[in-house]
Amino acid sequence: MELNGAPTGIDQIKALALTNYGHFTSMLVENNRVRGLSLHMERLARDCRHLFNVELDTDRVRAYVSKALGSGGAATVARVTIYDPALDLGSIGSSADPSVLVTTRTAAQGQSKPWRLQTVSYRREIPAVKHVGLFGTMRHRRSAQREGFDDVLFMNPDGTISEIATSNIGFVRGDQIIWPRSECLPGVTMALLRQALDEPVITEPLTPSDLHDMDAAFATNAATGVRPVRSVDSAEWSADHKELRRLCELYAEIPPEHL
Template identity: 65%
Template structure:
């Protein structure tokens, strides 16, 4: 854990627990390279401007990530969190001086298993921003896991599907990929797939009533790549569909950028 390139003090870290205002991105690093690194950095810069009215030095962020990866495993998940430890509940409206916290954890070396999802009515606040206010999402995930599922699928108030707690969800119908049309966080992995796919991007409003028509369902996440979805509530699908292999191969062929 490094804050602006050095170990943080307890006072600096406690702002994450007591104020919990900021944003982040997580990326899978492999031998110092990241697929979609430019997109991750663009996300950080955009969200910093939205949340703090401040610019973020992207080159410095890269330096911080590079430094944090020294002596780490070749495959490591690095999380970059941007927040201001000087802000508190009473001074949240003050001019901000965003800091960059980089934390790392070992990445799995095996393909992630299929997900069993529970649908729940919930919409993240500022859904287009990858902010650190995860209480509602984690509360829904906890409920799903306590009831025997792996994660939660969010539904809007009108019943349309949006996203998984920390992943995007995609569907295959009649051999083509369909993304739910909703306000959600635009994931890096989803964006890279859309750029690499040799077909037009298609999205439409989807509800649970549309699930029986789907041939295959998958989740995308920067840390885990492409993961099959085995079920949503009592709707289930095969997890060895040919599209899974195709998408994973397509994703693996996307060139990674040097940090």
Template identity: 80%
Template sequence: MELNGAPATIDQIKALALTNYGHFTSMLVEENRVRGLSLHMERLARDCQHLFGVELDTDRVRRYVLQALHGSVQPTVARVTVYDPAIDLGTVGSDAEPSVLVTTRPAAQAQPEPWRLQAVSYRRDEPAVKHVGLFGAMMHRRSAQREGFDDVLFLNPDGTISEIATSNIGFVRDGEIVWPRSEFLVGVTMTLLRQALDEPVTTEPLTLSDLPHMDAAFATNAATGIRPVRSVDGTEWPVDHKVFGDLRELYAEIPPEHL
């Protein structure tokens, strides 16, 4: 755990626990390369401007991530969190000098297990921003897991589908990929797949009543890639659909970028 390229202290990171104002991105690093690295940096710069009104030096961020890897070539999930350690609950409106916290963990090696999702009515604050305010999402995930599910699928107040707690969701219908049309956090993996698929992007305002008409469902996330979705509530799909292998192969062919 390094802050601005140096080991972080408790005093420096306590603002994340006590004030919890900031944003982040997580990326899978393999041999110092990242699929969609430019998209991750664009997200950080955009969210920094939105939350702090400050321009972020993304070249500096890339150097910090590379340094935090300490030369490791093992697949690693690197999380970059941008926040200001000097801001507290009473001074959150102050001019900010955001810092860059880089944390790392080993990446999972096996294919991700299929998920069973529970649909819940919930909309994240500022859904287009990947912010650190995860309480609501984690509360619903915990409740779902306590009831035997793996994660939650969020529904807007009008019943339309938006996103999974920390992933995007896509569906397959008659051989075509269908994405929800809603306000949500557009993930890097989702964006890369949309760019790589040799077909028009299809989005629709989907509700739970549309799910029985889908042939398969999947989740996308930078850390795990493409994960089959086995079910949403009582609607189930096969987890061996051909599309999963096709999407994984397509994703693997996307050239990664060097840090």
């Protein structure tokens, strides 16, 4: 864990727990390379303008991530959190000087297991921003996991599907890839797949009743890539559909960018 390129202690990171105002992105780093690195940096810059009204030096961010990783080549998930340690509950309106916190963890090995999802009515605050306010998201994930599911699929107040707790979701219908038409966090992996597919992007307002007409489902996330979804509530699919294999192959062929 490093803050602005140097080891940090509790006094500098306690604002994340006590004030909880900031944003982040997480990326899979392999041999100092990241798929969609430019998109991750664009996200950080965009969210920094939105939350702090300042421009973020993304070259500095990249240097901090590279330094935190060191010379090791093992697959690592690096999380970059942007926040201002000087802001507290009483001074949240002050001009900000955001810092860059880089934390790392070893990436999971092997194929990600298929997910079973439970639908829940919930909309994240400012869905387009990857902010650190995760209480509602984690509360619903915890509830779903305690009921035997792996994660939750959020539904808007009108009953349409939006996103998984910390992933995007897509569906296969025939030879088409269908994405929910909804406000959500525009994931980097989803964006890369849409580019790699090189075909018109199809979005539809989907409800749980539409899912029985789908042939397969999948989740996208920068840490795990493309993950099969085995079920959403009572709708179930094969986790070995040929289109899911094609998506995994397409994603694996996307050239990563050097830090």
